[in-house]
Amino acid sequence: MREISHKLAFAHDVAPTRYSDVFDPNNGSVQARVALGDAALLDKAVEAAKKAQPAWAMVNPQRRARVMFNFKALVEKNMDELAHLLSSEHGKVIADAKGDIQRGLEVIEFCCGIPHVLKGEYTQGAGPGIDVYSFRQPIGIGAGITPFNFPGMIPLWMSGVAIATGNAFIMKPSERDPSVPVRLCELFLEAGLPEGILQVVQGDKEMVDAILDHPDIGAISFVGSSDIAHYVYKRGVDNGKRVQAMGGAKNHGIVMPDADLDQVVNDLSGAAFGSAGERCMALPVVTPVGEKTAIALREKLIPAIEALRVGVSTDPDAHYGPVVTAAHKAKIESYIQMGVDEGAELVVDGRGFTLQGHEEGFFVGPTLFDHVKPTMRSYQEEIFGPVLQMVRAESFEEALALPSQHQYGNGVAIFTRNGHAAREFAARVNVGMVGINVPIPVPVAYHTFGGWKRSAFGDTNQHGMEGVKFWTKVKTITQRWPDGGVGDAANAFVIPTMG
Numbered sequence: 001m002r003e004i005s006h007k008l009a010f011a012h013d014v015a016p017t018r019y020s021d022v023f024d025p026n027n028g029s030v031q032a033r034v035a036l037g038d039a040a041l042l043d044k045a046v047e048a049a050k051k052a053q054p055a056w057a058m059v060n061p062q063r064r065a066r067v068m069f070n071f072k073a074l075v076e077k078n079m080d081e082l083a084h085l086l087s088s089e090h091g092k093v094i095a096d097a098k099g100d101i102q103r104g105l106e107v108i109e110f111c112c113g114i115p116h117v118l119k120g121e122y123t124q125g126a127g128p129g130i131d132v133y134s135f136r137q138p139i140g141i142g143a144g145i146t147p148f149n150f151p152g153m154i155p156l157w158m159s160g161v162a163i164a165t166g167n168a169f170i171m172k173p174s175e176r177d178p179s180v181p182v183r184l185c186e187l188f189l190e191a192g193l194p195e196g197i198l199q200v201v202q203g204d205k206e207m208v209d210a211i212l213d214h215p216d217i218g219a220i221s222f223v224g225s226s227d228i229a230h231y232v233y234k235r236g237v238d239n240g241k242r243v244q245a246m247g248g249a250k251n252h253g254i255v256m257p258d259a260d261l262d263q264v265v266n267d268l269s270g271a272a273f274g275s276a277g278e279r280c281m282a283l284p285v286v287t288p289v290g291e292k293t294a295i296a297l298r299e300k301l302i303p304a305i306e307a308l309r310v311g312v313s314t315d316p317d318a319h320y321g322p323v324v325t326a327a328h329k330a331k332i333e334s335y336i337q338m339g340v341d342e343g344a345e346l347v348v349d350g351r352g353f354t355l356q357g358h359e360e361g362f363f364v365g366p367t368l369f370d371h372v373k374p375t376m377r378s379y380q381e382e383i384f385g386p387v388l389q390m391v392r393a394e395s396f397e398e399a400l401a402l403p404s405q406h407q408y409g410n411g412v413a414i415f416t417r418n419g420h421a422a423r424e425f426a427a428r429v430n431v432g433m434v435g436i437n438v439p440i441p442v443p444v445a446y447h448t449f450g451g452w453k454r455s456a457f458g459d460t461n462q463h464g465m466e467g468v469k470f471w472t473k474v475k476t477i478t479q480r481w482p483d484g485g486v487g488d489a490a491n492a493f494v495i496p497t498m499g
Contacts, residue, residue: 002032007185009048009196020175025091025322026312028360037203039210049168052196057166061115070191087313089177091322104156106445111164136472138166139218148174149278158221161467226454233457244458248382249410252403255288256416271439272388322362329362332385339378344369404430410451
């Protein structure tokens, strides 16, 4: 059986004592096992990073950018291999796997411009003969703890900016689909990255806690569920680290009476069910405004959902594939039953879906609920599967209140032809990322990604300039070159001003 191990800057000849199974979600079989590391292994990885990082920080930004250019070309050259590897462990279809990697590459493209964003600031003559300037320096050693749902994109979001700004980076991917981060590390080394600047350690909670507690790791980026994100944030901050921890979501799509319903249904089909709903920016809640809108939307949604094709991840005609594990499938189906028990109307039931020849695969059919109420637990919590819930609203204000008052605040979308309604909604909604006729409003790489409320812990977002700020520290220098004269002795005891 294939064994997935770490990617380290030192010879690791100690046999692991713990393993975790890696499944093929298409047929339910165990296709590999991943070695789980411990605190002692992390110590060695950190020591290797400490040796390598000072020299990397001294490499000028233009040369660091060249590594990013080389890496981008290598990922593009190996896209098919990476996509099939990702798909085989996660279950998302090949086209979606390529999109996963491409969105990560867009952050690498941003990192190719790192010399520009690290230029710093300068003020000549801030005071009599005094100049002030500032620049950004790397934190030192950073770590990323990445989720199963985007094993290509999110590791690239984190590692790209951290490395481009001069840090060493230790990545701990999800043990459910750990192979792609290892392959990306290999491509970084092939692109010219020095040994020790990027390493991959495999593990579970034991490794996560070791990262959170390690005194030489200065900054940690995390993406996962909200309860774990809060745990990571609190424990990391208590240990004096800089932490950004992105959590769960329950994104809403508000459908105004003037919306183009054919376009809305097309957008909802992809946003709610793409990647089997295993996206923190999926759109699992649709809120039509007004009874007439709700009836018309439902009438169009049902045949569109019933026409969705669920297939193996290599099927080019499949809209989405299996979910990642049997345990996750069971969790999704338990939420469907919860919705039934709570009194929501189950319009399309995705439970019991099987695929001929792949009966043991982790498949869940597309599911639609109507008449879901905000008091229902199945609405309040993140399902993270191919389940769309319709929560009807009588007015714009009621629709605005639903995502604004929800515990999560990652993303939201409004579908309308009315510019005033869109502008009002975008200004007032209590959510971090807003789409106007855009169902999945993930910002482009040179902007920044981050939610509000229980969708994010910490003050700095992912990638863009926010990412640069997270992985660097500002140093400000105030300098004076005396002309040989001696200043007023009395003024030496007064707080200096520039007036």
